């Protein structure tokens with residue numbers, strides 16, 4: 001295939017325009033998502049590719065020492081830019097930087113090319129740099145392939161394939177020049193470059209689009225995750241809680257599991273804020289969240305309902321099980337020493353518990369809203385009774401649950417149990 005001069009320049013111009021557009025898009029992404037490390041590296045990479053491509057392209061056929069050195073420097077810059085695209089992908093997925101290794105590789109490649117130039121072998125220098133450029137694109141493809149993760153597979157495969165197209169372009173160019181040999185490579189250069197340009201146009205256009213999509217999807221994923229989480233504690237916020245808890249309740253009913261709901265509220269939290277400052281209040285909230293996150297099972301839900309009030313939904317947990325869990329959590333928080341930076345602070349919390357058996361859920365005699373109200377009522381009672389304790393909402397199911405003395409005995413001697421035994425006795429006697 002041969003291209004006329006106008007088509008050749010049109011193709012080159014189109015490729016340059018495409019690169020500038022990709023640069024502008026990535027620049028915009030960088031502004032939208034400054035915390036993402038990938039786009040910043042890609043921007044620099046594309047800048048280097050454009051610079052290197054222009055310098056090397058304009059000096060390929062030049063003779064004279066100075067021009068040859070400029071050509072090698074241009075090719076090296078181009079290869080560095082390509083390698084930095086892989087570096088951006090690595091940083092984007094949180095991997096370690098390989099900049100030093102890349103720099104060393106580019107310097108070594110440029111040194112070999114320079115030696116070939118000094119031996120008056122410009123063709124071999126050209127072939128060498130084409131081979132290295134193709135190999136570097138291959139490295140970009142391998143990095144994209146390795147970074148694959150669920151939900152983003154198609155994009156990673158696309159980037160790897162685009163890199164393969166670019167590798168093909170460079171190696172095809174090299175093979176055309178090699179076939180032409182030392183006497184004919186100058187004449188074969190336009191055709192060889194035409195192949196490179198066409199494949200570069202396809203490969204880099206697709207890759208730029210996919211890189212932009214990758215960052216956009218990642219952003220969308222982050223925003224979706226943030227929309228359902230409380231930023232201070234990492235617990236689910238009300239929206240996330242409502243969404244997941246309704247699914248959890250439906251699933252529990254389907255599986256014939258009971259559900260327990262715990263509402264936790266830090267005692268005298270206002271005075272913590274007043275005495276130690278809001279930032280210490282925040283530390284206390286975080287400490288409680290960390291405890292709850294550690295204590296809960298994978299299937300349990302933990303949410304911040306607002307202020308210093310949290311909620312736990314425990315599927316497949318009966319009354320004695322919930323009691324042991326809640327008491328352990330209450331006790332852990334009571335004994336936790338929270339480092340405020342100046343001193344260690346201790347806080348307590350009160351817990352209200354509501355329970356629904358599997359038949360209650362299946363017959364739709366109770367739903368999550370009812371359970372939250374019941375747990376709130378029980379919480380109010382726990383506060384009224386002096387705080388730092390649990391209270392069960394005395395529904396018929398709770399009252400008929402057998403929590404016999406063996407349970408207390410099995411956890412015997414635990415300092416927090418006095419209050420809880422009282423709590424249970426209160427609830428069981430219907431004296432809420």
Ligand SMILES: Nc1nc2c(ncn2[C@@H]2O[C@H](COP(=O)(O)OP(=O)(O)OP(=O)(O)O)[C@@H](O)[C@H]2O)c(=O)[nH]1
Pocket residue numbers: 232265266267268269270271273277278279280281282285306307308383387
């Ligand atoms: N530090 C901090 N404080 C918060 C946050 N959200 C709500 N608060 C504070 O939590 C306090 C809640 O106070 P109250 O509802 O009176 O409850 P309390 O002082 O814990 O009293 P009891 O619950 O009856 O033991 C208020 O002072 C709110 O300003 C937050 O995100 N961070």
